[in-house]
Amino acid sequence: MVTPACVTVNMPRSIEVTVPEPSQEPPKGRAPSIRDVARVAGVSHQTVSRVLNHHPSIRPETKQRVLDVMAELQYTPNRAARALVTSRSRTLGILSASSTHYGPASSIAAIESAARAAGYWVSTANIESSDAVSIADGLAHLRAQGIEGLVVIAPQMRVFDTLAQLSIDVPYVTLQSTGRDPEHTLSVDQIAGARLATRHLIERGHRSIYHLAGPQDWIEAEARMRGFLDEMGSQDVPTTAPILGDWTADFGFYAGRELLTVRDFTAIFASNDQMALGVMHAVRDAGLEVPRDVSIVGFDDIPEAAHFWPPLTTVRQDFAELGRRCVALLLGDLDDAAPEYRGTIVPELIVRDSVGAPAF
C-alpha cells in the first residue's frame, strides 16, 4: 500500500557533520576551516587559501596534498567569511513581478543557470504589486543581502522610475527598459515582433484590427503597442485605440466578449498568448469561429500555444537567451566578448492556424 503523497520534513541529527574521523585531528566540533586543513596538510593557512584561489605559484605536489586533505576533511569554504573580507557576495538579485508567468519564469531559470555557471548565486524577491512601497521593500531585501548585481523583471515604467529614485548602488539590468541609456543597451526588439504580427494580419487582408495591449504601465506592453501602431500607420491601415488589458486570459475573455457585441473588426492582435486564449474563448462563446470569423495573433509562444484551439499564431521570444545575456552583461563578460551578444534578439513569428482571410 502506497502512503499518500505528502510533504516531509527531515531534521538533521546534529548540525555538525559527523565525519567518520578518518585520521588525525578531528575538527573541534565546528566545520573544518582553512586552518584545520593547513594543519593536517602541514602547510600554512595561506597556502590553503592559495590553492582555493588557484594561485599560480604553488607546487603541484603541495597543491595536491592540500586538495587531498580538503577532500578527506570534507572541507567547504565559508562563503560568509569570504564575502566579509572581499566585500563581494557573488550574489545576483532578481526583483520580479509575475514570476509565475511563463516568460519571466523562463528568464529567471536561465539567469540562475548562467549565474551558477559563473560561480554566482541568485536570490529572488517577488513583488506582488508594483507600487513604490513593494518595490522599495523588495529592493531593500535584496540590498541587505549584499547583492552585486540586480536584474529587474518587472518591466513597468513605475518600477523603473522608482528604481532610479532609489539610487541603486549596484549594476543593474531591467528586462525591457525605456531605452534611456542607449550606450548599455541590448535590444530585444518587441516593436519588431509586434510589427511582424501586425504585418502578418495586414498581409492576410485584414483592415480592421484591434490590439489588446498589456497594462498601460508595462514597457513591453507599450513597445508592442508601438509596434502595432507603427506598422498599421506605415501600411496606411486605419487604427483604433488599443484596449489596455492585464495579461490574463480572464481579461482577454471579457474584453473579447465586449468587443464582439459590436463586431466591427476581423482580427485581434493580443499582446500575449494568455489574452489571445481568452479572446478565442469569447469568440467561440459568441458562436463564432477562429479564424473563420475572427483572426487572432498572440505574443510569447508559451508552450501551450501550439495546442490551443486553434493552434495559435504568435510571436516567439527567446526568454532563456534573454536571461543568459542579462547575466553576461551584469558580470561584465560582454566587454571583451563576442560583439553579437550586444546585438538584437529578434522575435520570430510562428504561424499556426489562428489567422485566416477576413470574413468581410
Add this chain to the structure above:
Amino acid sequence: MVTPACVTVNMPRSIEVTVPEPSQEPPKGRAPSIRDVARVAGVSHQTVSRVLNHHPSIRPETKQRVLDVMAELQYTPNRAARALVTSRSRTLGILSASSTHYGPASSIAAIESAARAAGYWVSTANIESSDAVSIADGLAHLRAQGIEGLVVIAPQMRVFDTLAQLSIDVPYVTLQSTGRDPEHTLSVDQIAGARLATRHLIERGHRSIYHLAGPQDWIEAEARMRGFLDEMGSQDVPTTAPILGDWTADFGFYAGRELLTVRDFTAIFASNDQMALGVMHAVRDAGLEVPRDVSIVGFDDIPEAAHFWPPLTTVRQDFAELGRRCVALLLGDLDDAAPEYRGTIVPELIVRDSVGAPAF
C-alpha cells in the same frame, strides 16, 4: 518617438555610497560599520549591536540616539559579517526542477514571500535533468551558500533517493514525498484529488477511462495514478494501464492521437492541465468533440484552464498555500502554531465543461 524596448545596464558611478556628508566623520571610504555608528552616537559598538538585535536592557533614550545615527549614516548591517559569527545565513535554498511550470513557480513565489516575511532570504538552484549529477551539483551550490533550510520542488523519487544518500545536513522539505517520515508529514492529498477527478467521470457514467499519468519517476504522478486506480477499483470499474507522459501539452497531443486510433474509451483523466490540453487538441484533430465524444479531466487548474476549449474540468491545488506551509515547517514555527497547519491541504474539483455523458 519612443525608442525600442530594450535591456539597459546602468553602472553605478562609484561603489561607495556618495553620502551627502551630513555632519561629522565621513566613513572612510567603506560603508559605515557598527563602530562608525557607535563613534558618532558616543556609545560602544556593542551597544549598537544590541540596538540591532532588540536587546531588552537598553535605555530608550540611548536606543533612539543610535537609531538616529544609523539613519543619518545610512547604515546597513553587513550580512556576511553576521553570518560569519553566528554561522547562520538566514537563507533558504530551493532546489527545483521545472520551475517554469505554473505549479512550481507559484510555490516558489509563495515560499519567497513567506521567507521574506520571516526575515529569510531565498536562493534557488534549478536542475535541468533529474540525474544524480545535476542534483548533486545543485545541492552543492546551495550548500556552499550555507543555506539553513532546503525546499526540494523536484518531486521525483530519484531526487529523493539521491538526497537521502547525500546526507543533507540541514532541515529540508520535499514537496510531495513518499511519506516515509509520517511524523513530520503534512499531507497534500494528491490521491484524494485524483479520486475526486476519477469519481466525477465514473458518476457521469464513464466506464472506459484512460489515465494519462506523469513521468514514472515523479511522486505526484505516482500519487495521482494511485488515486485513479484506487477509485476505479473501489467502484469496480475495469482499469487499463495508465500511460506515462512527461507533463507537456505536446505529449498529451501525441498520446491522444495514438489513443484515438483505437478509440476504446470515453474519457481521459490527465495528470495535469497541459497534457489535458494536448489531448483535447488531438481529439479535435481527429474530428471529434470534447465532451461529446470524449470527456477530459485535468489536474492543477492553471489560470488558462478556464479558457481552454472547452473550459477544462480539473482539480485545483493551492500551490501558494503549499509554499507557505513549507516555510512555516522549515522555520519551525509550526511547533507551537495552530494545529490546522499540520492538516491536509485538500484539492478541490473544479467542474467546467470538458466532461459529459459517455458517447456509447
Add this chain to the structure above:
DNA sequence: ACGCTCCATGTGACCGTTCACATCGCGAGA
C-alpha cells in the same frame, strides 16, 4: 662569487559582527 629577480611559502592584521565576560551605578533587603 655576488647581487638580483622570481618562485614558493609563511606571518600577522583585518573585514564587521556577535559572544562571553567585566564594570559601574543604584535601589532593596538584611
Add this chain to the structure above:
DNA sequence: TCTCGCGATGTGAACGGTCACATGGAGCGT
C-alpha cells in the same frame, strides 16, 4: 549601612577567510 542583584553599558576575543608584506632559496647575468 552594607551587600547583593540587576540593569545598562563597555572590552576584547573570536568567526574564517583574504590581503600586504616578509622570508628563504634557486636560477642567472656579470
